[in-house]
Amino acid sequence: MTTTTAPTDSRPRRADAPQRTVHAGTRRRRPRRPLRWLILAAAVLIALVMLAPLVLLVLNAFKTGTDYSAHGPLALPTSWSLQSFQDYLDRVDFLRALWNSVVISTLVALLGTLVSLLSAYAIGVGRVRGSTALLAVFLLATMLPQEALIYPLFYGAQATGTFNTVWSVIIVFTVLQAAFGTYLLSSVMSTLPPSLLEAAALDGAGRWRILWSVVYPVMRPTLSVLMVFFFVWTWNEFYIPLILLSDQSVQTVPIALATLQGQNSIDITSLNAGSLLSLLPTLVFFIIFQRTLSRGVTVGSVK
Amino acid sequence: MTTATPSAAPPLRRRRSARRAGYWMYLLPMIIGTAVIVLLPFAVNVFISLFRWKGGIAPMRWNGLQNYVDLLHDSQFWLAFTNTIFMIVGIVIVPTLLGLLLAAMLFDYIGREFGGRTAAFLRATYYLPQILPIAVAGFIWSWVLATQNGLLNSVIEALGVKSPPDWLGDPNIAIYAVMLMLIWLQLGYPVVIFMAALQRVDPELYEAASLDGAGWWRRFRAITVPQIRPEVFVVVITATVGALKVFAPILILTGGGPEGSTVVPSYYSYRNFFELSKVGYGSAIATAMSIVIFLVAGVMLWLQRRGAREEAAG
Numbered sequence: 370m371t372t373t374t375a376p377t378d379s380r381p382r383r384a385d386a387p388q389r390t391v392h393a394g395t396r397r398r399r400p401r402r403p404l405r406w407l408i409l410a411a412a413v414l415i416a417l418v419m420l421a422p423l424v425l426l427v428l429n430a431f432k433t434g435t436d437y438s439a440h441g442p443l444a445l446p447t448s449w450s451l452q453s454f455q456d457y458l459d460r461v462d463f464l465r466a467l468w469n470s471v472v473i474s475t476l477v478a479l480l481g482t483l484v485s486l487l488s489a490y491a492i493g494v495g496r497v498r499g500s501t502a503l504l505a506v507f508l509l510a511t512m513l514p515q516e517a518l519i520y521p522l523f524y525g526a527q528a529t530g531t532f533n534t535v536w537s538v539i540i541v542f543t544v545l546q547a548a549f550g551t552y553l554l555s556s557v558m559s560t561l562p563p564s565l566l567e568a569a570a571l572d573g574a575g576r577w578r579i580l581w582s583v584v585y586p587v588m589r590p591t592l593s594v595l596m597v598f599f600f601v602w603t604w605n606e607f608y609i610p611l612i613l614l615s616d617q618s619v620q621t622v623p624i625a626l627a628t629l630q631g632q633n634s635i636d637i638t639s640l641n642a643g644s645l646l647s648l649l650p651t652l653v654f655f656i657i658f659q660r661t662l663s664r665g666v667t668v669g670s671v672k
Numbered sequence: 673m674t675t676a677t678p679s680a681a682p683p684l685r686r687r688r689s690a691r692r693a694g695y696w697m698y699l700l701p702m703i704i705g706t707a708v709i710v711l712l713p714f715a716v717n718v719f720i721s722l723f724r725w726k727g728g729i730a731p732m733r734w735n736g737l738q739n740y741v742d743l744l745h746d747s748q749f750w751l752a753f754t755n756t757i758f759m760i761v762g763i764v765i766v767p768t769l770l771g772l773l774l775a776a777m778l779f780d781y782i783g784r785e786f787g788g789r790t791a792a793f794l795r796a797t798y799y800l801p802q803i804l805p806i807a808v809a810g811f812i813w814s815w816v817l818a819t820q821n822g823l824l825n826s827v828i829e830a831l832g833v834k835s836p837p838d839w840l841g842d843p844n845i846a847i848y849a850v851m852l853m854l855i856w857l858q859l860g861y862p863v864v865i866f867m868a869a870l871q872r873v874d875p876e877l878y879e880a881a882s883l884d885g886a887g888w889w890r891r892f893r894a895i896t897v898p899q900i901r902p903e904v905f906v907v908v909i910t911a912t913v914g915a916l917k918v919f920a921p922i923l924i925l926t927g928g929g930p931e932g933s934t935v936v937p938s939y940y941s942y943r944n945f946f947e948l949s950k951v952g953y954g955s956a957i958a959t960a961m962s963i964v965i966f967l968v969a970g971v972m973l974w975l976q977r978r979g980a981r982e983e984a985a986g
Binding site: 415506 | 694695696698699701702703705706708709710711712713714716717720727774777778781782785786790794796797798799800801802803804805806807808810811812813815816821822823826827830856859860864865868871902905906909910913916917919920924937938941942945951954955957958959961962965966969970973977
């Protein structure tokens with residue numbers, strides 16, 4: 370889509386360039402060439418600032434502790450070493466934590482998106498009575514500080530036997546993420562052209578069919594963005610997992626890292642290595658998603 | 673279409689009322705979930721805030737509204753709310769404005785001039801901090817901002833400055849140091865949401881505008897911003913709420929210090945819950961926080977509704 374618009378768009382500009390030299394005094398357009406590179410440079414500079422801490426994280430994860438204290442954080446490693454990773458894995462059951470995190474985040478992303486789609490359909494398209502009030506309640510759910518829920522949730526999880534299992538966290542975050550998802554999706558769904566839905570209804574399609582054959586394809590780009598947010602947000606959650614998953618066997622990746630961070634005995638390079646290991650899974654997921662997103666967007670825009 | 677209308681009129685009415693009722697089935701999971709996971713626990717939290725309680729099996733002593741009266745006279749509590757304004761600048765204002773510009777720039781300019789791949793790559797780098805677990809981001813920034821061997825100060829020293837600032841140790845600048853991290857963390861969220869929103873915008877609008885000779889800035893103001901207004905509202909509302917709730921960055925970077933200069937409400941309630949064992953008081957803070965959040969968000973939600981209505985009317 371974008372590639373087809375690019376040439377048609379740049380042609381009038383290039384045709385304009387000689388014109389400008391003719392009317393040198395009028396200055397109808399800003400000088401294109403330098404500005405073009407200046408804007409790219411600004412965008413790239415921001416990207417470099419965003420990346421710098423992460424690049425240094427990677428560099429220092431491959432140093433030994435003595436190398437770090439001798440040459441500081443900005444130097445290249447004198448020799449690339451895996452010692453820091455070994456140190457970290459010796460202290461943390463990383464595979465276990467990884468499995469817990471994957472199970473929790475995947476299920477929450479899938480369930481949360483599905484629940485969001487269903488509820489947003491009823492509100493944005495079905496326009497059920499009291500939908501404004503419902504949206505207000507769901508929004509309220511996303512806004513509540515976790516501090517205002519944590520004590521009761523803790524006792525509730527114990528009472529239902531889900532304490533120290535992944536299920537307590539999965540249920541809690543499916544609801545919390547879907548509350549946000551419902552809010553976002555129904556505001557987008559209410560902008561769908563009514564003619565689109567009416568045509569399908571007149572063709573005799575029921576609610577369920579309209580949802581999956583009309584609404585779902587149009588919403589797919591937004592849904593995939595939402596799913597990635599849910600996955601990443603759940604993966605990164607800190608406070609509620611910390612309280613509900615106190616046992617080491619059910620700990621998630623970030624909490625395993627955080628518990629180690631408090632200990633003074635550990636080298637900063639080991640924490641670098643642990644951090645790198647802890648962000649790698651979401652990074653992989655994110656890179657895969659980049660492709661799905663662009664594909665989803667193309668499909669959605671063709672209609 | 674026209675031939676179907678007369679014969680379909682009576683069943684259509686019946687179908688419409690049946691359809692209205694049927695939509696409730698789609699809401700059922702969400703309604704049950706919200707009741708059990710959000711509404712009930714919150715009600716219990718409000719209940720606890722009316723007691724003096726050390727938690728666990730300790731006795732709960734009825735305290736009425738005294739916890740709330742104490743809050744109003746607690747200078748730490750007020751400082752915590754003042755600090756929230758800094759959180760709003762770091763999480764809402766700077767990232768949303770910058771995000772709008774960057775999203776439009778990537779979509780409408782760099783995407784065209786340098787290709788979609790360049791735009792997608794840049795978007796990915798802006799978004800990268802968003803995918804970090806807060807435990808990792810917290811570790812990274814405590815390392816970036818450290819006085820000794822900190823990344824930022826290593827760079828500053830390499831540039832020849834003799835005594836670089838003590839970012840997290842100086843009560844006058846610690847809150848700004850925290851804001852640096854927050855901007856870095858937050859920026860990708862508006863960029864990605866806005867760029868996804870721009871996909872919905874009809875490209876012909878832009879083509880027509882540039883053929884009419886509208887420059888980038890005019891297209892930005894006349895097309896980009898109005899077209900993606902729903903998403904801008906969503907980003908501003910969610911980010912504001914996020915700013916009112918900031919917790920982990922404070923816990924990890926400063927622990928509310930130095931000299932209590934970076935304390936925020938959620939951290940203050942956490943401290944009462946888990947360090948001071950004043951569960952009733954902590955619950956009161958959490959409740960007060962929730963009320964402030966509801967009020968702020970309620971006003972914003974109302975503005976959003978009004979904006980949408982005006983748009984529909986106009």
